[in-house]
Amino acid sequence: MRAKEFFIRAGKLLSAVLFLSVGLSMASQAMEPYTLKFPVKINVSGNAPETTYRVKMEADAKNPNAPLPSPSEIARVGSGSNQKHEVEFEITYTTKTREGEDLIYKIRQTTEAANNLELSKDEYTVIVQVFEDEKKPGFLKAVYWVGKKDSGTKSGDVSFTNRYNRSPNPGGGGDTPPGGTTPGGNTPPSPTQPTPKTPEVQGEVRPFDPVKAIQKVPAVFGAIRKVATGDSSSMALYGLFAATSMCSLFFWGIGQKKKEKKA
Structure with missing residues (x-):
């Protein structure tokens, strides 16, 4: 009994x-939310007129419901030579991602094309992992990795370099009319100066695999490891x-x- x-x-x-x-x-x-900041640099070489430069951060098609920054598009207005602008996206995470799951984003320029303005067409891939902070239970922590699209080269920041190239003598210069001859002579017009090309970064270019790349995150962004659930x-x-x-x-x-x- x-x-x-x-x-x-x-x-x-x-x-x-x-x-x-x-x-x-x-x-x-x-858990306590965690806010992650993504700094972006916009550089402009040459003496450019007043222009509105825009950058946008959006979720990748693989995770369309990922939290987004607010605002998701930021604009800066500038003019003059050798401009340097800095903007920053912020995303607040309230729940951790599941083990082995990554949040993928894209950052690109959305500046409108203008005469003599050569815009950077670079696109950056950002991979984020959110997990519980081991040192502070009940609090979230997040780390991220940045790389250029279709490149296996790791990058520590997001930076766009634009160039303003203005033709020095659009009409031939001096008293030379646009037709190309001087009064009393048959002087041909001055050849148009070729537009300098954007120098390319040397290095091997290969398909970008976000899953493999996130496993090789540099120590400066923090250790990314599997979280035991x-x-x-x-x-x-x-x-x-x-x-x-x-x-x-x-x-x-x-x-x-x-x-x-x-x-």
Whole structure:
């Protein structure tokens, strides 16, 4: 009789612990948010007129529902020679990503084309991982990696370099009319100066694989590692609690039947 009462009480206690642990598990999902900042540089060489330069950050098609910065497009107005502009995107994350899951973004220029303005066509890929901070349980932490599109070369920042190239003598110069001859002579027009090309970065270009790239993040951005979620161990513990509860209820039922017979 004492053994039956022991199992009944133990089952009730374990059932209470089970429900309490489930509640705590659900509460632990609501962690303190974490805001990640993505700085962007816009450089302009040459004596450019007043122009509005725009950059945009958007989620990749692989994860269209990823949190977005607000605003997702930033503009800067500037004029003059050798301009340097800096903007910054901010994204606040409220939940951690699942183990092995990455959030992928694209950053590109959306500046409108203008005469004599050569815009950088670079596009950057940003990979973000959000996880629980091991040093501060209940708080989120995020790290990211940046690389140019279709390139395996890692980059530490996002930077666009635009060039303003103005033709020095559009009409031939001096008294030379646009037709190309001087009064009393047959001097041909001056050849148009070729537009200098943007120097290309030397190095091997190969297909960009975000999944492999994120595994080789430089130490400056923090260590990216797999986060143990503890889901398997929790399920096993819940199963043990459930089995114990069923046993206690079984013994309790037997005891009730015996009491009824004696009565």
